Amino acid sequence: MHLIITEKHDTAKRIAAILSDKKPDKERVNGVDTYKFNETAVIGLSGHIVEVDFPKEYNNWQKTDLQNLIHAEVLTNPTHANIVTAIRKLGKTAQHLTIATDYDREGELIGVEALNVVKKVNPDISADRVHYSTITPAEIKKAFSNPVKIDFNLAAAGESRQVIDLIWGAVLTRFVSLSSGRLGDKFLSVGRVQSPTLAIIVNREKERETFISVPYWELYATLINGGEFEAQHKKGRFLDQAEAEATRAKLGKTGTVKSIILGKRSEKPPMPFNTTEFLRAASAIGISPSNAMRIAEFLYVNGYISYPRTDNTVYPETLDMKGIIESFLNTEFKEYAQKLLSGKLQPTRGKKETTDHPPIHPATPVKRSQLKDDEWKLYELVVRRFFATFAGETLWETMAVTVDISGEDFGANGARLMEPGWRWYYSYNLPEDRILPKLAEGQSLTVKEVNLVGKETQPPSRYGQGHLIKIMEDLGLGTKSTRHEIISKLYSRAYVHGNPIQPTKTAFAVVEALEKYASTITKPDMTSKLEKDMDEISEGKITEDFVVRESRDMLGEVFKDMTKNKDLISEALRNGLYEDRVIGTCQKCSSDLIIRKSKKGSRFIGCSGYPNCDFTLPLPKIGQIVVTEKQCSDHGLFHIKIVNKGKRPWEIGCPHCNFNEWQKKIEEEKKNGLIKEPKIEVKEVKSNKTKRNSSK
Template sequence: MHRLLVAEKFSAALRLATVLSEGRAKRLRADGVSQFTFSRSGDDWRAFPLRGHFVNLDYPPEFNDWDRTDLDTLIDAEPVPTVTDPTTVDALRRASDAMDEVVVATDYDREGELIGLEAVRVVHEASREAEVRRARFSALTRTELVDTFDHLGELDERLAASAAAREVVDLAWGAVLTRFLSLATGRRGREILSAGRVQTPTLALVEDREREVEEFVPSPWWRVVASLAIGDTVFRAEHVQNPFHQRDEAEAACSLAGLATEGWLESVETDEQDERPPVPLNTTLFVALANRGGFSAARAMSIAESLYRDGLISYPRTDNTAYPRTLGLRRTAEALLESDLSEEARLVLSLAEIRPTRGRSETTDHPPIYPTGPARKTDLREDAWRVYELIARRFLATLSPPARYHLTTVRVDIDEVPFMASGRTLRDPGWRAIIPWDREGSTLPDLGSGGAVEIRGIAIEEGETACPPRYSQGALIQEMDRLGLGTKSTRHEIVQKLYDRGYVGGRQVRPTEGGRAVVEALQVHAPRITRPETTAELERGLDAIAVGDATPEAVVSESRRRLREALQELEAHREAIARWIRETIAWERDHGPCEKCGAGRMVLRKSRRGSRFLGCTNYPQCKNSRQVPREAFIVRARASESSLA
């Protein structure tokens, strides 16, 4: 029997062929594509690597002229598939000749299912009778792959249809909104203003948080604190009413306590507190954790996908936060004995019983992200090791017992003015032995059970309430997840797109003035585009296609109806939107007179490679320019809604 195995990438095809052939696969270069041949169980196999999607949806040529295309007509236009990688398609077609069976081994998610279906259609052009089977796996390990290929399933055409419908929906929203904004503001080429079904509500989240920060009015507070001692032991106590919101009340409490010559230790209470281990990692939690470690969302996912293809971690695109019962947790921990985390693995393996934590999200497609093989720091790049270590430590922590703390609460009477001190001491590290606490907690020395307390000093501390924090990339993706914006596979790409478009900047995500101009104009004149509810409802429709509760035609039709309503709002306020965006972007671009020629002005420009720089408007007579980091283009002033009228 002749079987064709279709993988999504070269590295995946190599690993699949290596494992299934037990290392005896032969590399074959045919029709410009490297492939692998091997024998297994008496059958002849050929592993063919794709390069992701080789079919792209786009509108027919008659819709390419932006000026002549009516946007209302574009909403109903049917996109057509276009082959973007003809070399791979031709090679796949030739490799499919005389095949009895094609096994789809692309990533098991919506995109992977659609890529697999696209490949099957090409295979059937050469071998119409070839049977179609599906290999579903969550880790590129020998054990899982051998079991998967011994129990092949069927291609999920409903899942592929959901992905295909998403492409149609996103193309329409992106094309119509982007063309409207760009044409209305007169921006073409590299200067177009993009908008989208998920991108724009995400940008609105960033803008709303920036507005909260700007409008935040800090409130002053005062704290009355005492430095106390019993013998040589000094500790800090605070007034029980802290913080005070009126200075005179704080001063009165401080003055009253200051009259005392000594305090009295009224009580010492102790208690035990458990800190529960973290839940298993899904994609959203992983990106947030990696972002706190200094990785951008896109970079973290790129490294995770590379580790997956190397067989070191499970599939990193998952919503699941509960390990399936079939996952051998102890066996997985035992494998880490061969890694640089062997000591941590021994801690887990020494437990009489392993009881993993569980999160609220439980799905059946893929398990949470976990290490599937041992790794050593010397064998990986530094950034790859950091991501692997983060995942492996988190996995071991989820199998560990709680951390246990000893709590102490002390009450001190200072001339009938009550003060209190508290401390926390780690008694049993539990999972904290694997992921140490990165902040030191306050501790209290042994103060006995009562008696006189020496007063070393009483003072007032003052400060202000802090403004809401800006989103980190990880926190933004968590908020997108909560609101139903995008999917586990696309959220990090959407955030990166906001950076690439110049709509946001900085490690703490802040809108640029240009990004702010776009989203504020839309919030005022076409608010439904910026609200997450519209996108979330469409996401639910796309999910319904995957389980057979809705048809692609119905979901696409509903999307077009909503898009048409949004376009009507935009057209009704076209001039106001265009004026606001043009004026704000022009202000952002102008960075003052040229310091060399004096006749021109230094304005923001883009190079052919997309990088930003300041150049003189008197070019080519004056060639003054300088590079400027992205952080220089963050918000410089608060926008005024009155200008939108």
């Protein structure tokens, strides 16, 4: 029997359907669906079927010596016992095994993990590997006709990441959580990629907080004569208000066109999509990186797009680009496909060329009605980007006008789209035309009005998720497959909220303590080096054992610094975490209102002046509480939101206002005889305000 192993169940089902002459037989083995045809069995995994972990004696955080944990043995344990048993049963009688998991570091490791399980019951089984980038009939059949050797070095690189992340994450997370007293489900996670990423966000927020706005003034003149347009004083910003007002005062009622410069400007078509650029583009149309990757995975497994995890920005010569475009001639993209096919197909090239997977591109057409809204939005994004890479430049006609008003130069710039080029195919964020009236040098213009506008410099903006992923890539933090997961983890641990991303006080506390007493953890240098080392493992230049040993030594040095400053770290964390519990000032006694826990474990907002002051407000029973910077104008309390994994954040707003609205609702229901004795608990009050907030 020939055993084929894929990474997911849906992939197994699709590949079996493609390879079989007729519909394969579905058979359950140990509760796992498999697909059989012509002495062949195809089984899908659920990603990793084993995981790395420490021996059980290290499970107790308080009793474990963290110095010993750095050098502790790492075991491999099954995570999906039913799948492991099914693979053993099938593998025991198989003569040959083919790994058909995704072709990347993780996929290779997942395949090798399954092979190792089979080899324990069938040591002599032969094995090979197939590579594919789209799950289409043509490519799958081609891949299985040309199997290759398993890349054990690539799998070793994936395993080294697992081991290193386990050791660093366990040691640092336990140290920080124990030092701060945050245990249980509220522990403070720290990691070799997560922490430098969080530091980037926190330090950006510090830049914003320390930013000192500088006032400035801009001077505008509205001009008319055959058309109306606005021109700005050529100085741009006046830092001296007196100078700006003096300039305005001297302006007369007419101006003269001093010069007109006509020109042309072109925009080159975009490069093909790699993972980072795809996630940034998805973020720009309102789909978060984590959702974008989840949807992209669905589109890939169903054969609609190519493999979505790639660094490549150059289409390989083997890619049938013309064939892909022709496949859209009978779709709603017909007009675009026809235009491309009428010219020479010469795609753009990005800076990075790899041989594992091509840039992300459409694989087969699909109807809009077959996909959900967000699935279609991303599919259309991929199609349009692919088409745009074959299109011509976008051409603009430009016009720069200088107008003399009482000896002061004012300027206005116009632009008109002459040839849409690639923007016709990829129409996202298309700049609008700025049309100036027809003018001639020496022409007299009437000054309709003059406006002096006072402004002030703004702090640097917070990072959006797409922008942060690009920064992570530039700094060597994480990989194309893990960066969106790191950001999702920061949200789930309530280190950050909102988009653009805003850190919580807890994030400040953790980053500031680590930067001060163990700065290596918050800098990208160390983790960037380990990423390069993992690449060298996959290339066979160094061994997994060497890199893991090196990373343990690095962690040992970091741990020395942390141990030496343990008391200072503990104090800094506890002080910072207290701030993240403060909701505002008690209106009864002026003490801090903080998030507290009762003896029974329920949460509430209580006064720090207790027992002298007994003011309280209720809180929801579950979910991470995030204190935002927005304050209630009536009660002075910070707005809060509740974060539950996998759900949309619940915007409570001011807890006092929310409680008042809830009480009001209860009174109305009592008056109408709907309830008799209400139990006091927090419920989401869907006022217009709440609805607006929650829809953002």
